[in-house]
Amino acid sequence: MSAVTATTPPRASALAMSIRQNRGFYGAVLLLAALYLVYNFIHPRGFSANVFIANTNESVALAFVAMAQAMTVIVGGLDLSVGAVMTLTSCIASELVRGEPWQIILGCLISVAAGTGFGLVNGLVIVYGRLQPIIATLATGAVAIGLALLIRPQPGGEVDLDLNWAVTNSIKDLAQTYHLFEDGEAGWLQPIAWVPVPLLILVIITAAVWIPFRRTVTGRTLYAIGSSEGAAYMSGLPINRAKLWAFTLAGFFAGCAGLYLAIQTGSGNADIPQAGAYTLNSIAAVVLGGISLLGGVGTVIGALIGALILRAISFYFRILSIDPLLQPLVEGVVLLAAVSLGAIRTLRVKNRLELFR
Amino acid sequence: MNVLRIASAAIVGLLVSTSLSYAGPKVVSGPGADPTCFAPWSAETKYFQWEAKPGPYRIAVVNGYVGNTWRIQMIKTAKAFAEDPAIKDKIKEFKVVSTGTDAPAQLGAIEDFINQGFDAIVTIAVSPEGFDRVIRLADRENVVIVPFDNILDTDAVMMVNEDQLQMGRDWGNFVLKELAAKGKTSGKILEVRGLAGNSVDRDRSIGIHEVFDATPGPWEIVQVVGNWDDGTAQKVTADALAVHGTFDGVITQGGSTGTVQALLDAKHPFVPVGGEAENGFRKLVAAHSAEGLTGLSIGQSPGLVAISMKAAISALEGNVMPQLISVPLPSVDYTALKDGENFWTDLPDNFFTVNEFPPCGVNISGPAIMAQTEENVQ
Numbered sequence: 001m002s003a004v005t006a007t008t009p010p011r012a013s014a015l016a017m018s019i020r021q022n023r024g025f026y027g028a029v030l031l032l033a034a035l036y037l038v039y040n041f042i043h044p045r046g047f048s049a050n051v052f053i054a055n056t057n058e059s060v061a062l063a064f065v066a067m068a069q070a071m072t073v074i075v076g077g078l079d080l081s082v083g084a085v086m087t088l089t090s091c092i093a094s095e096l097v098r099g100e101p102w103q104i105i106l107g108c109l110i111s112v113a114a115g116t117g118f119g120l121v122n123g124l125v126i127v128y129g130r131l132q133p134i135i136a137t138l139a140t141g142a143v144a145i146g147l148a149l150l151i152r153p154q155p156g157g158e159v160d161l162d163l164n165w166a167v168t169n170s171i172k173d174l175a176q177t178y179h180l181f182e183d184g185e186a187g188w189l190q191p192i193a194w195v196p197v198p199l200l201i202l203v204i205i206t207a208a209v210w211i212p213f214r215r216t217v218t219g220r221t222l223y224a225i226g227s228s229e230g231a232a233y234m235s236g237l238p239i240n241r242a243k244l245w246a247f248t249l250a251g252f253f254a255g256c257a258g259l260y261l262a263i264q265t266g267s268g269n270a271d272i273p274q275a276g277a278y279t280l281n282s283i284a285a286v287v288l289g290g291i292s293l294l295g296g297v298g299t300v301i302g303a304l305i306g307a308l309i310l311r312a313i314s315f316y317f318r319i320l321s322i323d324p325l326l327q328p329l330v331e332g333v334v335l336l337a338a339v340s341l342g343a344i345r346t347l348r349v350k351n352r353l354e355l356f357r
Numbered sequence: 358m359n360v361l362r363i364a365s366a367a368i369v370g371l372l373v374s375t376s377l378s379y380a381g382p383k384v385v386s387g388p389g390a391d392p393t394c395f396a397p398w399s400a401e402t403k404y405f406q407w408e409a410k411p412g413p414y415r416i417a418v419v420n421g422y423v424g425n426t427w428r429i430q431m432i433k434t435a436k437a438f439a440e441d442p443a444i445k446d447k448i449k450e451f452k453v454v455s456t457g458t459d460a461p462a463q464l465g466a467i468e469d470f471i472n473q474g475f476d477a478i479v480t481i482a483v484s485p486e487g488f489d490r491v492i493r494l495a496d497r498e499n500v501v502i503v504p505f506d507n508i509l510d511t512d513a514v515m516m517v518n519e520d521q522l523q524m525g526r527d528w529g530n531f532v533l534k535e536l537a538a539k540g541k542t543s544g545k546i547l548e549v550r551g552l553a554g555n556s557v558d559r560d561r562s563i564g565i566h567e568v569f570d571a572t573p574g575p576w577e578i579v580q581v582v583g584n585w586d587d588g589t590a591q592k593v594t595a596d597a598l599a600v601h602g603t604f605d606g607v608i609t610q611g612g613s614t615g616t617v618q619a620l621l622d623a624k625h626p627f628v629p630v631g632g633e634a635e636n637g638f639r640k641l642v643a644a645h646s647a648e649g650l651t652g653l654s655i656g657q658s659p660g661l662v663a664i665s666m667k668a669a670i671s672a673l674e675g676n677v678m679p680q681l682i683s684v685p686l687p688s689v690d691y692t693a694l695k696d697g698e699n700f701w702t703d704l705p706d707n708f709f710t711v712n713e714f715p716p717c718g719v720n721i722s723g724p725a726i727m728a729q730t731e732e733n734v735q
Contacts, residue, residue, distance in 0.1 A: 043473065269484045271553070324453035325429060
């Protein structure tokens with residue numbers, strides 16, 4: 001097999017090419033599949049819709065935050081405000097997402113718009129203020145937490161409970177709650193009725209935002225900046241515009257995370273440790289998902305996979321008996337092992353230049 | 358408690374609006390089982406009764422934040438109590454997980470244990486809100502959820518706690534009393550708060566402010582956030598001293614040893630201090646009370662986890678249980694401190710002195726847990 005590909009490189013299939021170029025990403029997909037399959041085999045009620053729904057619910061906010069982080073890492077930056085922006089939008093959503101259906105929809109839109117706007121501000125500060133992203137977002141993250149505390153000094157809020165039930169369940173439950181598609185009994189709906197709504201939300205947003213964006217000149221410019229900003233500049237690519245877009249979309253994804261968090265918990269909470277934990281975990285997820293912290297390599301979908309891996313690791317503590325005080329240690333070791341797997345090929349290269357292919 | 362009322366109204370609305378029929382506990386009239394251990398919060402506390410299930414049971418503890426001594430001592434107490442002869446035979450499987458301060462992860466873990474078919478889940482909530490979904494699922498599967506320590510703003514689940522509001526009031530009243538004895542009726546107070554966004558932090562602070570606001574004063578209360586952690590509390594106290602000079606009294610929600618250490622380091626004059634039940638705090642108060650470091654130590658006990666486990670088993674056996682169980686405040690002021698009894702000079706500063714509740718048969722003392730660890734290390 002290897003001999004064939006070696007002799008006919010131009011005609012290698014598109015998939016083989018894609019695999020060679022995105023080893024980190026495909027490795028992450030395999031790791032996730034293995035982790036999640038084994039988890040389901042050990043789980044007393046594995047492979048059931050209930051388990052799947054619970055797992056996806058738990059992962060959505062982190063997945064969105066990781067996607068936000070990916071936007072900025074691809075351009076060679078780092079966004080330390082993603083967790084804070086998530087917290088801010090969840091506090092806004094906890095105030096607005098209730099009442100009449102139109103008020104709920106408007107509330108959702110305003111929440112996501114707030115996150116997006118915050119991302120745009122980040123971008124403006126970084127591009128026109130010429131500040132390092134890591135410092136700029138450290139500061140704006142503190143601003144976001146401050147605003148969140150202002151809006152919601154104490155945890156609370158009454159997010160619409162029907163919405164909470166509908167989006168944290170299967171498609172069938174969603175249809176039942178809002179009396180759509182014959183209360184979820186329509187024949188055509190049955191094959192997908194078990195699909196968790198949180199998963200659907202993730203797929204739709206990724207497909208509607210990231211995939212079309214990546215194909216634009218601006219989208220490709222992100223990678224050019226991450227690989228070599230100087231070369232991208234000399235090639236006449238729209239660097240400022242691409243960076244603005246990267247941080248704005250990061251704000252958008254963080255806003256989605258906040259909105260989902262508010263709906264999921266039915267409330268808002270300006271929880272500072274939680275915001276910090278999400279920011280740190282988003283960076284871990286990005287690395288796990290095959291995105292280089294140096295920029296220019298990886299996709300937002302990789303970050304999504306990385307977030308799911310991070311969650312899947314923690315699922316194991318619930319089915320295996322591991323000393324509770326050893327759990328953080330075990331989690332750290334597994335994480336380190338997973339990240340090291342991605343770097344293992346560096347041990348085998350004959351020519352160091354190959355690393356930069 | 359406006360939030361509480363709104364939350365309970367929301368829960369009632371949920372119950373009315375839902376089309377799904379699910380079980381959950383029946384609201385019955387009291388008194389409940391074993392009232393000396395499971396004391397109702399107040400006369401208005403309602404009573405729950407679940408359908409009796411045959412034992413032994415599968416019980417999980419879902420902790421949130423881990424990484425301070427209190428939580429570690431709590432986890433050790435839970436594990437030790439699960440092996441206690443009094444309840445060992447009633448437990449088939451016992452698991453403990455910590456999710457960190459991450460609400461979705463905690464909700465996910467609880468839901469996972471419900472899916473796994475566990476009978477009871479004891480938890481310290483990361484956030485006082487947001488449990489509507491898991492409560493609904495637990496009720497559907499007849500699973501008993503018992504939040505303790507950081508409890509929820511709802512009356513739909515059975516919960517175990519010490520009265521945090523009262524704790525705040527007791528600290529406030531103690532400092533007021535001590536200052537009045539010195540002839541001070543106004544001045545500047547330092548309040549060292551806990552983890553932001555947490556119901557315990559909120560309620561204790563409300564209690565403190567309530568008491569001071571009720572006096573003519575005027576009192577200036579300077580708030581700093583110490584995260585219930587000695588290191589953080591020491592740092593923020595030192596910062597506050599640098600900015601404000603001197604205070605007439607100090608109330609620290611936790612990390613009390615650190616707070617007092619900062620006062621000593623800054624050569625701040627000794628003042629009345631209300632604080633938690635860390636061994637180190639009690640040591641310092643005992644050593645310096647004659648010089649004016651009069652202290653009141655009230656502890657949130659890590660042993661609450663054991664009472665919660667016991668309450669969960671009692672509920673699973675079909676006993677009538679109060680919805681909100683009040684555990685008496687273990688409170689000791691500087692006049693009642695006694696080495697070897699309510700603090701231990703030979704034990705580390707950062708362990709929590711109050712752990713046992715004899716009326717509940719929870720007899721795992723702090724020193725016993727410390728001793729156990731030392732053996733394990735050797």
